Structures are given as C-alpha cells and as structure tokens.
Amino acid sequence: MAANIIETGGLTRSYGDICALKPLDLLVAEGEWLSVMGHSGSGKSTLLNIMGGLDRPSAGSLRVGTEDLLALTEDGLARFRREYVGIIFQQHHLVPYLSAVENVMLAQYFHSVPDEAEARSALERVGLGHRLQNRPGELSGGEQQRVCIARAIINSPKLLLGDEPTGNLDHKSTLMVMELLKELRAEERFTVIMVTHNQEVAAWGDRTIYLDDGVLVREERNK
Amino acid sequence: MVLAYKLIPHLLAWAGIMLVLVRGFAGRRKFAAIAGSIGFAAGAAGTLVLLQTLKGDTPFAVIKILLGGGFLFFLVISVVALYRSSERSASAPAGRRERLANSGICAVSAASVSGIAAGAVCACCFTGFQNIFALSLFLAAAAAIMAILILVMENLLPKAFVVSPSGLAAAVSALLLFSSSSLPRLDLFAPLTMKVMKFTHDFVHQFFESMLIPDHMFFTSATWNFIGLLFGNGVGFWGGLFIWFAPMVLVIAALAFEQIPPVAHIRQGAQRRKLMAAAVRARRLRLIVPMCAAIISGGAVYESNFPSVEYWDPKPLIVSANPAGEIIIPRKGEVDLEDGNLHKFLYKQGGKEARFFILMPPSGELTVDLDACAICKPDGYGQAEGTVICYYCKTLIPLETVGKPGGCNPVPMPFTVKGDGVHIDGVSLINTWSSTVQSTARIKGGGK
Numbered sequence: 001m002a003a004n005i006i007e008t009g010g011l012t013r014s015y016g017d018i019c020a021l022k023p024l025d026l027l028v029a030e031g032e033w034l035s036v037m038g039h040s041g042s043g044k045s046t047l048l049n050i051m052g053g054l055d056r057p058s059a060g061s062l063r064v065g066t067e068d069l070l071a072l073t074e075d076g077l078a079r080f081r082r083e084y085v086g087i088i089f090q091q092h093h094l095v096p097y098l099s100a101v102e103n104v105m106l107a108q109y110f111h112s113v114p115d116e117a118e119a120r121s122a123l124e125r126v127g128l129g130h131r132l133q134n135r136p137g138e139l140s141g142g143e144q145q146r147v148c149i150a151r152a153i154i155n156s157p158k159l160l161l162g163d164e165p166t167g168n169l170d171h172k173s174t175l176m177v178m179e180l181l182k183e184l185r186a187e188e189r190f191t192v193i194m195v196t197h198n199q200e201v202a203a204w205g206d207r208t209i210y211l212d213d214g215v216l217v218r219e220e221r222n223k
Numbered sequence: 224m225v226l227a228y229k230l231i232p233h234l235l236a237w238a239g240i241m242l243v244l245v246r247g248f249a250g251r252r253k254f255a256a257i258a259g260s261i262g263f264a265a266g267a268a269g270t271l272v273l274l275q276t277l278k279g280d281t282p283f284a285v286i287k288i289l290l291g292g293g294f295l296f297f298l299v300i301s302v303v304a305l306y307r308s309s310e311r312s313a314s315a316p317a318g319r320r321e322r323l324a325n326s327g328i329c330a331v332s333a334a335s336v337s338g339i340a341a342g343a344v345c346a347c348c349f350t351g352f353q354n355i356f357a358l359s360l361f362l363a364a365a366a367a368i369m370a371i372l373i374l375v376m377e378n379l380l381p382k383a384f385v386v387s388p389s390g391l392a393a394a395v396s397a398l399l400l401f402s403s404s405s406l407p408r409l410d411l412f413a414p415l416t417m418k419v420m421k422f423t424h425d426f427v428h429q430f431f432e433s434m435l436i437p438d439h440m441f442f443t444s445a446t447w448n449f450i451g452l453l454f455g456n457g458v459g460f461w462g463g464l465f466i467w468f469a470p471m472v473l474v475i476a477a478l479a480f481e482q483i484p485p486v487a488h489i490r491q492g493a494q495r496r497k498l499m500a501a502a503v504r505a506r507r508l509r510l511i512v513p514m515c516a517a518i519i520s521g522g523a524v525y526e527s528n529f530p531s532v533e534y535w536d537p538k539p540l541i542v543s544a545n546p547a548g549e550i551i552i553p554r555k556g557e558v559d560l561e562d563g564n565l566h567k568f569l570y571k572q573g574g575k576e577a578r579f580f581i582l583m584p585p586s587g588e589l590t591v592d593l594d595a596c597a598i599c600k601p602d603g604y605g606q607a608e609g610t611v612i613c614y615y616c617k618t619l620i621p622l623e624t625v626g627k628p629g630g631c632n633p634v635p636m637p638f639t640v641k642g643d644g645v646h647i648d649g650v651s652l653i654n655t656w657s658s659t660v661q662s663t664a665r666i667k668g669g670g671k
Contacts, residue, residue, distance in 0.1 A: 083493075083497070111493065111496065111497070111500075112493070112496035112497045112499065112500030113496050113500045113503065115492065118492040154492070154493070155493040156491055156492065156494070
C-alpha cells in the first residue's frame with residue numbers, strides 16, 4: 001500500500017465569521033487521483049488552495065510529503081510551491097504576450113533556470129510541438145489548457161492540482177485533456193487532486209470526495 | 224575620546240577582516256578568531272615598540288613592506304584562482320586543495336598574519352604615545368571585544384553567504400589597504416603611482432636609447448603630443464589603478480567564470496535545473512565579498528593622499544661672481560648645502576643668466592648642475608622622495624645619478640670645494656647654459 005502524500009487533521013479555514021472549511025480529516029495516497037466535487041461555495045477551491053500552499057488554514061494540521069505546511073514560513077511555502085506543486089486553473093492564467101514555449105519557460109525560471117529545449121519537449125509531449133511560438137490568444141481553449149498542463153508538469157511536481165481544468169472546454173477537448181493527464185500521471189507518477197463540477201470528469205479519478213458547506217459529506221471509490 | 228576616534232576606522236576594518244575570516248574558515252571559526260586577536264595584539268604591541276626604538280620612517284617602512292608583500296601574495300592568489308577557474312571540472316587534487324584551505328593550520332596562519340598586519344596599522348595611529356604597555360593592552364582588548372562581537376554577529380548571517388578562499392584574500396587585502404591608506408606614512412597607492420610613472424618614463428627613454436632613435440630630432444612635435452601622454456601624471460594614476468585593482472578583477476573574473484558542476488547525467492529536468500540554479504546562485508553569492516572588496520579598495524584610493532608628492536622647489540637665490548669671475552657659495556650660509564635638499568641659484572651676467580642647483584645626494588659628495596637637461600625645455604627640476612623630477616617631461620631621476628651626464632639628467636657643472644664654500648666659474652656656467660638651452664630649442668616647442 002502506498003504511503004500517504006497528504007494528511008490533514010481538523011483542517012479548518014475561516015474568513016471572519018464565515019467558515020469555508022470545517023474540520024476536515026483526509027488522507028491522500030501517493031500517486032492517487034482524487035476528485036473533489038461539490039456545489040459552488042462548498043470549500044473545494046479553499047481546500048485546493050490550502051493543499052497547494054497558496055493559502056494557510058485557520059486551524060488543524062496539514063502534511064504534504066515531508067513538509068508540515070503550517071510550520072513553513074512564507075519563503076518556505078514559496079519553495080514548497082516551486083518544487084512540489086503544479087497547478088492547472090480553469091482560466092489558464094497564461095501570460096498573453098509570451099509564446100507557448102515562453103510561458104512554460106517562465107515556470108522553469110521561477111523554479112530554477114529556464115531550459116528552452118526541455119520546455120519545447122514538454123510542449124511536444126502534450127501535442128503542441130507545432131504551436132510553440134504561438135501566443136495564448138492564437139490557441140484554442142483546449143490548446144491553452146495543454147500549455148497549462150505542460151507548464152504545470154515542467155518542474156516534475158509530486159502533486160498536481162487542478163481547479164476545474166476542463167470547466168471551459170467542450171466535450172472533445174475535455175476528453176483530450178483528461179486522456180493527456182492520465183498518460184502523464186502514468187509516466188510521471190504524480191498525485192492528482194482535481195476539483196470539478198463534472199461527474200464524468202470526476203470519474204477519471206481513483207476516488208471522489210464530496211464537500212458540502214465545508215464538510216466532507218461523502219466519499220466513493222471510482223471503478 | 225581622540226584615541227577612540229582615531230581607532231574607529233581601523234577597528235571597523237579589523238571587524239570586516241574578522242568577519243570574512245570567521246565565515247571563510249567556517250569549520251575553524253573560533254581558532255581563526257583567537258589566532259586573529261592574538262595576532263592583532265602582537266602586531267600592535269610590536270609596532271609600538273618599533274615606533275619607540277626606531278626613529279624616523281623605519282617602522283613605517285617595515286609595515287609597508289608587510290602590506291606590500293600581502294598585496295603581492297593576494298596577486299598570486301588571484302592568478303591561481305583564475306587558473307583554477309579554467310579547469311574543466313573539480314578534480315581530486317582540487318578537493319585536496321580545498322581541504323588544505325580549510326585546515327586548522329591554514330586558518331590560524333591566515334588569521335594570525337592578518338591580525339598582525341591589522342594591529343600594526345592600527346598602532347601606527349599612535350606615534351609619540353609614551354605608555355605603550357597600556358596602549359597595547361587597550362588595543363588587544365578592543366580587538367578581542369570586536370572578535371567576540373563578530374563571532375556572535377556571524378551566526379546571524381544567512382548560511383548561503385559563503386566566502387571563497389580567493390574572496391577572503393581579496394577582502395583581507397582590501398580592508399588592510401583601506402586601513403593603511405588613511406595614514407599618509409603607510410599609504411601604498413601614492414608610492415605605487417610614483418613607481419608606475421617612473422617605470423613608464425624610464426621605459427620610454429630606454430626604448431628610444433636602445434633603438435638609437437634621436438627622439439627630439441626624429442619626431443615632430445605633433446608625434447610627441449601622443450608620446451607625451453606617457454609622460455603625464457595620468458600615467459602614474461591610471462597605471463597605479465590598473466595594478467591596484469588587477470588582483471580584485473582577476474578574483475571576480477575567476478569566480479564569475481567558475482565552472483558549475485556537471486549536471487548532464489541527471490535525467491530529471493527539474494532536478495538538473497535545480498542543481499544548476501543552486502550552483503549559479505552559490506557562484507553569485509561568492510561574488511559578493513570580492514565585489515565589496517573592490518569597492519573598499521576604491522575607498523582606499525580615495526583615502527590615499529595621492530598625489531602625495533609635494534615637490535621641494537626652492538626659489539632660486541640670486542648670486543654674483545667675484546672679480547675673478549668665480550661664484551662662491553658658502554657651504555652653510557643663507558642655505559645649508561649639505562642638508563640633502565636641492566638648492567637653486569640664479570646667476571646673471573651681462574644680460575645673460577643661468578640657473579643651477581647644488582645638492583648633496585646620499586653619496587655625501589656635493590654636485591653642481593644646471594637647472595636644465597640636454598634634452599628638454601629648461602623648465603627645471605624639483606625634488607621628491609629620493610629623486611629629482613624634470614618639470615618638463617616628468618622624468619624621475621634618482622639622487623644617486625644626479626651629477627652624472629646624459630639623458631634627462633641635469634647637466635653637471637665643474638666646481639671646486641674650498642674652505643669658504645663651493646666655487647663655480649661664472650663664464651663657463653653662462654656658456655654651458657646658453658649652449659644647452661639653444662640645443663633643446665632646435666625644434667619648434669623646444670626639446671620634446
């Protein structure tokens with residue numbers, strides 16, 4: 001049985017009087033693909049942000065790999081994000097005036113040093129070898145999301161977080177992106193945590209958890 | 224209060240030296256601090272004793288030799304560092320060198336020598352101080368307190384801030400030079416510029432002489448305008464700066480071009496880039512100390528009293544000849560001809576005049592010379608630091624060679640020394656002056 005890469009205990013996040021995430025105990029095994037479902041405002045993105053080191057919990061404990069995220073300083077969290085986490089957003093968040101390869105190289109730059117050959121190779125892996133020099137505005141939604149995937153995996157993260165990565169894509173593009181993620185996960189053996197509203201997308205994972213009003217209400221293994 | 228005020232820049236320099244020593248010998252920081260403090264105390268006490276027992280400039284000359292030797296050693300280190308940076312990869316012998324550089328013996332030796340030099344410079348602030356025992360104790364205590372403070376402060380510095388051996392040498396050298404430059408008698412930059420200027424002038428003269436080129440006959444004035452750049456004061460200054468900063472630049476170049484460890488064998492791209500980035504970052508951090516050292520060296524130049532040379536240039540005394548046509552100048556009359564200084568005289572006869580000087584060089588034999596040479600316009604000579612300088616071409620002539628004919632040397636005149644003083648024939652003085660001045664005025668501009 002694989003070791004747990006994520007362990008949370010009583011993880012809570014409050015914004016003033018509003019409790020976005022109520023005490024949550026969750027274990028995620030290394031290499032697992034976990035889907036997180038729930039209504040808008042159920043705490044999915046809050047959970048994702050906390051696991052990715054983008055936000056800090058109000059209470060509880062959170063260990064990701066060997067890192068105790070609550071004990072990390074801001075610099076420590078930045079290093080954790082740089083070296084441990086890859087994130088794919090629904091809105092892509094690509095730099096519009098940089099080409100596809102430059103967007104990937106930007107992630108390399110913040111991690112360590114840029115390497116164009118490696119960035120090109122990553123884009124070729126996601127099927128964009130012919131679109132290296134195109135800017136995001138010149139790419140379709142599906143292509144942009146594949147650039148995001150290349151950007152997310154370029155630094156070999158142990159944890160890949162997706163915040164509704166297929167939310168803006170049509171069915172065909174969604175299938176293409178999910179297929180790609182499945183292939184990459186098999187090759188790179190990273191853990192995937194994906195927030196989605198789409199039951200069909202959630203079914204690509206090994207397990208799905210359901211959040212409602214910040215509470216883990218249901219959990220099921222996918223076939 | 225005055226004592227403390229005088230000490231501040233030197234103790235700050237000592238603190239800087241201690242900081243780089245403690246960080247540079249990270250595994251031997253306490254050894255380095257203790258050895259450095261003992262060295263400082265010994266250097267200060269030894270210098271105070273020297274200052275009391277040896278009069279004149281001798282103690283300062285000893286310390287200048289120590290500082291100059293340190294600078295030359297740093298130059299050697301910088302060349303070795305540059306050579307090593309060109310090696311393709313870190314080999315086993317290089318590893319042994321690293322271990323040697325971090326050994327206890329090396330740490331103690333470097334700290335002791337640095338401490339001795341810093342203490343000696345510091346003690347030079349207190350010339351004429353009588354109670355040397357109390358002063359030695361005070362300086363030793365100040366150095367020790369500073370060392371303890373630095374040991375505490377060094378712990379607060381980020382671990383990533385590393386000092387390479389060549390960076391350490393750069394910082395120690397720069398701080399010692401900064402400390403010494405504030406004391407005119409220990410200033411190394413001004414003498415360096417003088418030496419460079421003299422070397423350049425001598426080299427150019429020797430070149431023309433060895434090539435048998437009759438310079439002022441052969442070249443036009445326009446050509447000499449360009450060659451004359453080598454005779455200006457700027458040559459000394461810029462040449463001095465070049466030598467002053469050369470080792471610093473070599474160390475910076477050595478670190479900047481240092482090979483990063485091979486990473487091509489690492490398959491995972493992110494891991495490979497991470498190691499590369501770490502190596503590049505470490506290299507940049509190692510550059511901080513020599514960069515700061517370069518700035519401090521610049522500060523030392525600023526502090527230096529360059530141009531330190533104030534030429535001794537007395538106003539010519541007007542003399543006349545007796546009825547027999549002899550000019551007689553008493554050995555100890557209006558001026559003391561035997562005081563080692565250059566004494567100028569002006570002799571006028573029948574509408575003509577001649578300027579000459581009398582000097583007793585270290586050889587102890589008086590010499591009488593025209594205040595002009597056979598080459599340049601007769602702008603005359605000044606005296607400075609064991610040399611006379613031609614005001615026209617700025618050539619420095621050692622006192623030992625004054626009185627000998629040729630080149631830029633002042634034209635010697637025959638004379639006799641009798642009981643009542645120095646006797647010079649007035650007619651031959653006027654004639655020699657006239658022929659000399661005429662010969663140097665054969666081309667436009669007069670001489671070169």
